[in-house]
Amino acid sequence: MTTIGTEPSAQTVAALVEILGPFNKTGAELKPGTRFTEDLNFDSLVVMEFVAVVEDTFDISVPLNILPDVATIRDLAAAVDEIVAESKS
Amino acid sequence: MAELLDRFAPLMGQRDALFGDGGANPFQVKMDQVLSQTEAMIGNRRTILVGTNNYLGLTFAPEALQAAHDALDACGTGTTGSRVANGTYSGHADLEKTLATFFGKEHAMVFSTGFLANLGILSTLMGPEDFILMDADCHASIYDGVRGSSAQIIRFKHNDAADLDKRLARLADKPGNKLIVIEGIYSMLGDKAQLADIVAVKKKHANTYLLSDEAHSLGVLGRYGRGLPEEVGCEDDVDFIVGTFSKSVGTVGGFCVSNHPQFDTLRLVCRAYVFTASLPPSVVASAIANLKAVQKGGALRARLMRNAKHLHTGLSALGLKIASDVSPVVAVVAPDVQTAVTFWRGLIEAGVYVNLALPPATPFGYSLLRASLCAAHTEEQLEEVIAIFAKVASDIGLITPAKTKRTAVG
Numbered sequence A: 001m002t003t004i005g006t007e008p009s010a011q012t013v014a015a016l017v018e019i020l021g022p023f024n025k026t027g028a029e030l031k032p033g034t035r036f037t038e039d040l041n042f043d044s045l046v047v048m049e050f051v052a053v054v055e056d057t058f059d060i061s062v063p064l065n066i067l068p069d070v071a072t073i074r075d076l077a078a079a080v081d082e083i084v085a086e087s088k089s
Numbered sequence B: 001m002a003e004l005l006d007r008f009a010p011l012m013g014q015r016d017a018l019f020g021d022g023g024a025n026p027f028q029v030k031m032d033q034v035l036s037q038t039e040a041m042i043g044n045r046r047t048i049l050v051g052t053n054n055y056l057g058l059t060f061a062p063e064a065l066q067a068a069h070d071a072l073d074a075c076g077t078g079t080t081g082s083r084v085a086n087g088t089y090s091g092h093a094d095l096e097k098t099l100a101t102f103f104g105k106e107h108a109m110v111f112s113t114g115f116l117a118n119l120g121i122l123s124t125l126m127g128p129e130d131f132i133l134m135d136a137d138c139h140a141s142i143y144d145g146v147r148g149s150s151a152q153i154i155r156f157k158h159n160d161a162a163d164l165d166k167r168l169a170r171l172a173d174k175p176g177n178k179l180i181v182i183e184g185i186y187s188m189l190g191d192k193a194q195l196a197d198i199v200a201v202k203k204k205h206a207n208t209y210l211l212s213d214e215a216h217s218l219g220v221l222g223r224y225g226r227g228l229p230e231e232v233g234c235e236d237d238v239d240f241i242v243g244t245f246s247k248s249v250g251t252v253g254g255f256c257v258s259n260h261p262q263f264d265t266l267r268l269v270c271r272a273y274v275f276t277a278s279l280p281p282s283v284v285a286s287a288i289a290n291l292k293a294v295q296k297g298g299a300l301r302a303r304l305m306r307n308a309k310h311l312h313t314g315l316s317a318l319g320l321k322i323a324s325d326v327s328p329v330v331a332v333v334a335p336d337v338q339t340a341v342t343f344w345r346g347l348i349e350a351g352v353y354v355n356l357a358l359p360p361a362t363p364f365g366y367s368l369l370r371a372s373l374c375a376a377h378t379e380e381q382l383e384e385v386i387a388i389f390a391k392v393a394s395d396i397g398l399i400t401p402a403k404t405k406r407t408a409v410g
Helices: A010-023 A044-058 A064-069 A073-088 B006-019 B062-075 B090-103 B114-124 B140-147 B161-170 B195-204 B228-232 B263-269 B281-295 B298-317 B337-349 B379-395
Strands: B039-042 B045-049 B107-111 B131-135 B152-156 B178-183 B208-213 B240-244 B254-258 B329-334 B355-357 B367-372
Touching (some): A010 A073, A044 A073, B006 B337, B045 B379, B090 B107, B090 B254, B114 B140, B114 B240, B114 B263, B131 B140, B131 B161, B178 B195, B195 B228, B298 B329, B337 B355, B337 B367
Parallel strands (some): B131 B152, B178 B208, B208 B240
Antiparallel strands (some): B039 B045, B355 B367
16 A cells, blocks of 8 residues: 555546545535545544445455545545555456 | 644534533443442442443352452452563463363463453454454454554454455455454444354455454353354354453453464563553452353353343333344444433433443444343342333333333243
8 A cells, every 4th residue: 555645547536526425514525635534524433434335336445554544535546546456466 | 732632622522512511421420339240329329230241240259259359368469560570470370271271272361451452462463464354343442453453454344244255355365364353242232243154254265364352242152151152163263262351250351262373472472461560369360260150150141141131122112222132232222312311311310320322432323222231130120120211211202101001021
């Protein structure tokens, strides 16, 4: 998990934005730089629920270890891209 | 400049919103006098305790009391040292031998609490190339334990063996070891692990181990009280059992037992074992005495289960929603946090103590009135508890009064 910070694919960002909809209680604009804690008020419980939906959507396992390094939608999308790529290799 | 703990302001705000009016507050419950395993004075009120995890009622077992007194007089109030320094007395070695014999395992290691056992074992067992697959509903001590591990941590859906299987299959080409972590009985709702299915999944995958936390099932399940693996008949398939003495064993302390040939390595590398003071001799002596009582506790287990059925049936008959099937944990689901708080206050003010369990500590965001049974509860006490639940639930409009006109159950 070293690629957080690299630019993710637009499709992954779009997919995350779509599944984030029901989790967006603050009405913040959902763009790559949107921050889960500061902009969306995610607490640990919501993070866990959301990660479970991400895992189902992309059919992947997201290790809990990466979560402290995931601040924005862009970070998460980059991590998802890497996990998906790894699972196909 | 932010104050030191400002980041917890939202949580403190929630607490103040729920309890800031000065009414009864679960964070301030104080047992002023312990009357028995099942009753205490809270303030001036005699209160029936239905939320202590004291499943077999062994906290006042005469053999354990005598053993503790003897050890206290002989060895003093504490060891003042770690197990690897001056803190291993013959009692600690005897307790580990008793545990190994109890479980029929080669090795046993005693920690100072169950929380520390999970911290120590889970942060140490798996290395950087390895994977831990944990049930999503695992206890906080398991979450904290795996956070200290260098392995990759993956959650699987609660009690979903197919989801676990899928996640293990994704790791099939990874050379590292895999550790599945579950609980025998999950503490909040009292539901059991789907152990047979999980063992079947474990056997499909190479280099895969299974650890079960039997905190709430030790002494409760199995003919000899060895927990869910004994009940299901798969003890050889559970590689590590972690547990606590603070529930059915009636004292405090944690442990891990295993047949793994390298187990003793953990005594050198488990930091939660190496760098903390060992259990006081009186606690060790009462744990040894009560483990023997647990093993011979078939009659206590039968009473516990009868009591569990009594309370589960009685509360269900009122029209209350119970989170799981009959279990020593009977968790009543309230519709929301505020109702749960009001309900809990009504109960405590009427002389019934249960645990108030709120999200995020609960699955599904449930707000729970969590009761746990004791073998020492009498039928009269449970009838009184059910009657008080009926009155409070009716007073706050959670059930219709008609439903409170119930006939005897049990």
